[in-house]
Amino acid sequence: MLPMTGGMKGWTREQMAMRAAMDIPDGSYVNLGIGIPELVAKFVPEGREFIYHTENGLLGMGPEPAPGAEDSELINAGKKAVTALPGASFFHHCDSFTMIRGGHIDVCVLGAMQISQYGDLANWSTGAKGAIPAVGGAMDLVAGVKTIFVISQHTTKNGAAKLVEKCSYPLTGKQVVTRIFTNLAIIDVTPEGFRVRELAPGIGFEEVCAKTDAPLLPLEET
Amino acid sequence: MLPMTGGMKGWTREQMAMRAAMDIPDGSYVNLGIGIPELVAKFVPEGREFIYHTENGLLGMGPEPAPGAEDSELINAGKKAVTALPGASFFHHCDSFTMIRGGHIDVCVLGAMQISQYGDLANWSTGAKGAIPAVGGAMDLVAGVKTIFVISQHTTKNGAAKLVEKCSYPLTGKQVVTRIFTNLAIIDVTPEGFRVRELAPGIGFEEVCAKTDAPLLPLEET
Amino acid sequence: MINKLISSIASAVKDIPDGATVMIGGFGEAGSPTALIHGLIDQGAKELTVINNNTGNGEVGLAALIASGRVKKMICSYPRSSHSKVFPELYRAGKIMLEIVPQGTLAERIRAGGAGIPAFYTATTVNTPLAEGKEIRRIEGRDYVLEYGLKADYALIKCERADRLGNLTYNKTARNFNPIMCTAANITIVQARKIVDVGGLDPENVITPNIFVDRVVEVANPVIESDLVAEGICYP
């Protein structure tokens, strides 16, 4: 299902996004976080239709406009120019967060700084002194959206684990993450902790374990 | 200022409404209760403009339509056919009560079953056994509107006082009424209690006292 | 392709089970989804809790549903009207329960239910019998009463125009409770006077975005309840 290249090891950003898109049911209302999650929109599987919500007041968000067709008053939550598809609607911030907090969005795909084995998410602040906290809509999204997917590199640029027993950074939400798509594996958050659901090409279970600071359950034989 | 007829005693329903209209400042946002209060709209003083709100979702309500031009989907809170003036807007119930509860309506004119000397209002239920309580928007109006005027006959059909020391009927709101327009007098609710502001033609202070079950302060000499 | 259009009233309401909580839009007859209510009567679900501002007129629409004996409890602000005999009789006979909620609090509770707000404070009803037994809290020198969000299993909605995605617009004061009820029900079922193509509604003027809508049925010439009442019609 995924395009394979000989000798490839792990997934690219695009492949992580594609793999996440495959796990979103047809007809879902979807909110995509800033960064890699935005790429999900490029990989909607054949025969499925998602409706995209952006928390700054647009349902039915379309792709970025052609160069030169940008409108500074038609943007997404990342403040990038977007388009509105036929059937779209504009609304104010309060109505927008009624959709989020009220449980009307089916799937939200977010980035992460840390995810704990219980599904706790930290993605807004390192908590470091002098850091300027900036939470945006992330806490509302994890509090209100039924299914929270995370797309993230498996480790930080410095090689530190992002999947941990307990988050050291301030939480965005507790027990909120459903599934994690990293460059190495797809991992479910289960009542028993992290469980590998799928390994990226060329990646072994031991390697994922080595790069994860929490117990990891192997693929379930089905 | 009021049209007088020789030998007239007291005010008619229309005159009570007219007198209330005279006390509403130019440019006010006004909500009119069902019954005599609805007549206020017919007596807007020359040179003033009021904007009428009806809690079922219309700002800029106009007079009743010509016979035959009624629209069952354009009604007021009393479920009577009305019109929408140029500059009107339609909105849902929650936005409508944002206007009311949020303190955006300047004046509300209501009917009353009882008003206490402290400005307590009872106008929704006799509290009698078997009575079907029906509150509608009255409690929201008295909780949220800055100035509450009451227009009412001074006594019930049976001659019982409506202006009382303490309401015996269940309250709509406590300390909410600003001014009362009856067929006999205009009476302010002051920190000292009821004070006559103006007597209707042919009506003496003693007569009003006799028909009021609470202390009544006389007209202040000015 | 996402398509929320349903071809018949009967199939739109067929899964409403006994014991369901049903929000019904409208303020009196304005915005009342009378065709859907009649469909619900035909369908037969009973032991319903119904949330509406009123209790219907004559013996059609909501009043007919109540008359059918299938409503266990009404949550409303104003259960009396000049053409409403059905509810008072059942209520006095002890055959239907009533929760009376001020109109603004009813609207706010419905919005809160749809917006993930479980509870809020309001000054409405403070110092009245309707606040009895409720938590009172003093905030910045004024007393407020705690009220809880309201949700429903189903909402029955009337709108003016809809597309197959479920975007809705309304007509004049028939808007009333309909848009907020769309947000507060698990399954929102809409009767639309006209179905338009996707793209046929200006995104600036959509009142209910499609995320809040599950099923749409076209009812091109809806009955006007007061006409039926004037003709003395009883449903069914």
Place this chain on the structure above:
Amino acid sequence: MINKLISSIASAVKDIPDGATVMIGGFGEAGSPTALIHGLIDQGAKELTVINNNTGNGEVGLAALIASGRVKKMICSYPRSSHSKVFPELYRAGKIMLEIVPQGTLAERIRAGGAGIPAFYTATTVNTPLAEGKEIRRIEGRDYVLEYGLKADYALIKCERADRLGNLTYNKTARNFNPIMCTAANITIVQARKIVDVGGLDPENVITPNIFVDRVVEVANPVIESDLVAEGICYP
């Protein structure tokens, strides 16, 4: 005749006093009332508390107001942006206070302020540092945090079209916080791209009914903040 039109930016903002709490519409530059903000800078009020989702871009608009040293405190959800240097520098220097509020809670607090709801419960921030010191309440098995309504002395708003009564419409995602801020301020001041005759806005499509608006100024060709930032312009 009710007429809320004001002929100049300067007279529209002239009475904003030192110490005022000012809500400023917009999400980033979209919907930012930049002309009114520049008018406020020219006017000179200081010790302001400003409520906006962000902290402005470059050194124009809200960022310029902050740079002028007249903002004592910011209430916002996201004070960082790729073109925002002004706020971080003042914040790290301890020269400006920050209250960080999640975006949805910020919106709900503003709506609550405008709707006479003094406080409400939300699941957002529960189990995070942003809930520390706040009341937590368990409702139907889930924890919620108590949040309070927000009001302001003034709101500065950008809209697309307005009439002399103060009815407003907006443009696309420039709507954002503007309509709710209109409801939550004592005095709401609007810059409109176009003034239309009374009756020129369809009553079905008015987004902000005139009751929430006090003053309207036409700004036919508003600046686009990102253009100014790209040109390296600093206001004033």
